[in-house]
Amino acid sequence: MKIDIKSLNYEELKESIRLIGEKPFRAKQIYEWLHKKLIDDFDEMSNLSKDLREKLKDNYEIIRVEKVDQRTSKEDETSKFLFRLYDDRVIESVLMKYKHGNSVCISSQVGCRMGCKFCASTLGGLERNLTPSEMLDQIYQIQKLSNERVSNIVVMGTGEPFDNYDNLLKFIELVSDENGLNISQRNITVSTCGLVEKIRMLADEELQITLAISLHAPNDEVRKELMPVANKYDIATILDACKYYYNKTKRRLTFEYSLVEGVNDSSDNAMELVKKLKGLNCHVNLIPVNPIKERNYKHSQGKFIQNFKNILEKNRINVTIRREMGADIDAACGQLRKSYMDQNSED
Ligand SMILES: C[S@@+](CC[C@H](N)C(=O)[O-])C[C@H]1O[C@@H](n2cnc3c(N)ncnc32)[C@H](O)[C@@H]1O
Ligand code: SF4
Numbered sequence: 585m586k587i588d589i590k591s592l593n594y595e596e597l598k599e600s601i602r603l604i605g606e607k608p609f610r611a612k613q614i615y616e617w618l619h620k621k622l623i624d625d626f627d628e629m630s631n632l633s634k635d636l637r638e639k640l641k642d643n644y645e646i647i648r649v650e651k652v653d654q655r656t657s658k659e660d661e662t663s664k665f666l667f668r669l670y671d672d673r674v675i676e677s678v679l680m681k682y683k684h685g686n687s688v689c690i691s692s693q694v695g696c697r698m699g700c701k702f703c704a705s706t707l708g709g710l711e712r713n714l715t716p717s718e719m720l721d722q723i724y725q726i727q728k729l730s731n732e733r734v735s736n737i738v739v740m741g742t743g744e745p746f747d748n749y750d751n752l753l754k755f756i757e758l759v760s761d762e763n764g765l766n767i768s769q770r771n772i773t774v775s776t777c778g779l780v781e782k783i784r785m786l787a788d789e790e791l792q793i794t795l796a797i798s799l800h801a802p803n804d805e806v807r808k809e810l811m812p813v814a815n816k817y818d819i820a821t822i823l824d825a826c827k828y829y830y831n832k833t834k835r836r837l838t839f840e841y842s843l844v845e846g847v848n849d850s851s852d853n854a855m856e857l858v859k860k861l862k863g864l865n866c867h868v869n870l871i872p873v874n875p876i877k878e879r880n881y882k883h884s885q886g887k888f889i890q891n892f893k894n895i896l897e898k899n900r901i902n903v904t905i906r907r908e909m910g911a912d913i914d915a916a917c918g919q920l921r922k923s924y925m926d927q928n929s930e931d
Pocket of ligand 2: 696697698699700703704705706741742743744776777798
């Protein structure tokens with residue numbers, strides 16, 4: 585089997601190149617082609633001899649994702665990309681343009697096995713993990729297709745990143761490498777449904793990334809209704825792990841809270857959340873839930889959203905309501921991929 589060359593870090597590439605009888609300086613050239621110039625064909629590596637390019641082709645493959653669809657919102661400048669993988673599976677990624685720079689939301693798995701009730705990504709279960717190269721290439725292709733420099737990354741697309749932990753760490757290492765895209769770790773956010781062991785492991789890595797926790801409920805009872813993973817970890821245990829993360833990294837935590845009408849959006853719910861988060865250096869992101877046709881959940885009405893926000897603010901909890909981006913292009917995580925798969929299975 586050929587080696588997935590784009591998933592190797594610089595040191596690994598140097599060693600691998602040595603094993604096929606080449607000088608270490610070649611690794612620097614190849615790494616630059618792959619991760620700075622974003623080339624995905626050995627034949628375009630013009631400072632390498634033809635013989636070496638053939639040798640590379642014999643030993644390595646350059647994993648890439650291939651665009652099958654792109655939709656750009658008429659309401660804002662959000663673009664959603666559908667990419668095909670080498671095994672014909674399909675994933676989605678989103679480019680969001682902000683005043684402060686361009687942000688890409690990437691998928692970390694094909695599907696997800698966590699089963700959250702409101703989420704389209706999990707409807708077909710988990711198909712497989714993405715490799716570090718497949719996570720990277722979502723960004724590389726979007727940068728090339730849009731001619732825009734990407735400055736921020738959120739790992740908030742399909743999949744539970746901590747269920748693909750080793751590949752996630754490798755991806756972070758590669759994308760923040762100064763010999764590659766060199767995206768600051770401070771501009772990378774990883775969102776998790778709260779896998780406690782992995783939160784603690786990540787804290788021990790002492791990286792500078794932002795950790796976002798999908799909380800979505802002020803107590804375990806409501807959380808269990810929405811997220812099966814709540815049967816495994818209670819909120820108190822998750823918050824302990826979050827404090828550990830904060831103490832190790834000094835990075836402010838983000839809590840995501842999708843507001844679902846009549847389920848988690850009352851004043852009592854807001855007060856209970858305040859009590860849970862008091863004293864934590866954190867920020868709460870309120871997300872009006874994006875309804876998916878497979879479930880009955882509705883997003884909270886405007887006045888409930890505003891009331892929830894006011895209660896948090898009065899109690900000095902940092903809070904924002906997430907702008908609904910690209911609502912006209914199935915922008916909720918997993919929705920575009922799901923519509924694509926539904927259409928293709930009907931054909
Ligand atoms: C798709 S998940 C991926 C990252 C990780 N698995 C997690 O749960 O945090 C990213 C965020 O989208 C939220 N989300 C999923 N489906 C949603 C929907 N229909 N409406 C609003 N938010 C949704 C999740 O709860 C989570 O906070
Ligand atoms: S919200 Fe996250 S963890 Fe839950 S099913 Fe969706 S992708 Fe998986």
